[in-house]
Amino acid sequence: KNEVEQSPQNLTAQEGEFITINCSYSVGISALHWLQQHPGGGIVSLFMLSSGKKKHGRLIATINIQEKHSSLHITASHPRDSAVYICAAPTGNQFYFGTGTSLTVIP
Amino acid sequence: DVKVTQSSRYLVKRTGEKVFLECVQDMDHENMFWYRQDPGLGLRLIYFSYDVKMKEKGDIPEGYSVSREKKERFSLILESASTNQTSMYLCASSDSGRGSYNEQFFGPGTRLTVL
Numbered sequence: 001k002n003e004v005e006q007s008p009q010n011l012t013a014q015e016g017e018f019i020t021i022n023c024s025y026s027v028g029i030s031a032l033h034w035l036q037q038h039p040g041g042g043i044v045s046l047f048m049l050s051s052g053k054k055k056h057g058r059l060i061a062t063i064n065i066q067e068k069h070s071s072l073h074i075t076a077s078h079p080r081d082s083a084v085y086i087c088a089a090p091t092g093n094q095f096y097f098g099t100g101t102s103l104t105v106i107p
Numbered sequence: 108d109v110k111v112t113q114s115s116r117y118l119v120k121r122t123g124e125k126v127f128l129e130c131v132q133d134m135d136h137e138n139m140f141w142y143r144q145d146p147g148l149g150l151r152l153i154y155f156s157y158d159v160k161m162k163e164k165g166d167i168p169e170g171y172s173v174s175r176e177k178k179e180r181f182s183l184i185l186e187s188a189s190t191n192q193t194s195m196y197l198c199a200s201s202d203s204g205r206g207s208y209n210e211q212f213f214g215p216g217t218r219l220t221v222l
Contacts, residue, residue, distance in 0.1 A: 033210070033211070035213075039216070040215075041215055041216030042213065042214075042215045042216065043196070043197065043199075043213035043216075044213070045210045045211060045212065045213075048209075048210050062153035086149065086150070088150075093179055095140075095150075095152060095211070097149045097150040097151075098149060098197075099147060100149055104122065
């Protein structure tokens with residue numbers, strides 16, 4: 001049983017396409033994190049959100065706490081967006097991670 | 108900028124060796140974490156620490172120990188390395204408060220191979 005489920009696992013898109021990555025979680029949380037991991041390993045925090053929507057450049061994250069669901073959208077995707085995107089749900093002293101969505105954007 | 112550094116990017120060790128992985132953060136964060144990341148399994152928490160000399164087990168602590176003698180440094184120790192500990196190890200830190208609600212800042216990772 002995974003506390004955090006992501007879909008899709010793999011995603012290939014043409015440059016310019018609108019991309020959506022979904023995250024569902026079963027644990028009670030007050031905030032959800034979206035992380036980005038580029039080839040080579042480094043992980044960067046993109047968003048931490050507890051309600052509604054946040055936007056940063058071409059990235060938009062939404063969350064519905066009641067439905068325990070979050071989405072990460074990328075508008076006008078670019079090859080440099082190619083990375084693994086991970087959602088993470090903190091609860092108590094634990095962090096539950098999804099297994100990640102591997103995104104490849106083709107020029 | 109918050110900086111979390113790890114002592115090695117790549118490490119190759121032999122079965123049975125004692126392995127030390129070091130993590131240093133420069134933002135005076137209280138919380139520090141050690142994860143391992145394996146294909147298909149995602150990130151899994153090994154240990155975390157919310158204060159100097161304090162530690163708590165995560166999901167997969169077996170075969171590992173940790174040390175936090177100074178606030179900025181969190182060490183992961185593999186007492187007797189085994190091949191199933193071949194993995195990517197990631198360190199992270201976050202700001203105050205016991206728990207993991209705050210944004211975590213990750214190090215670049217150490218890819219450990221145990222032969």
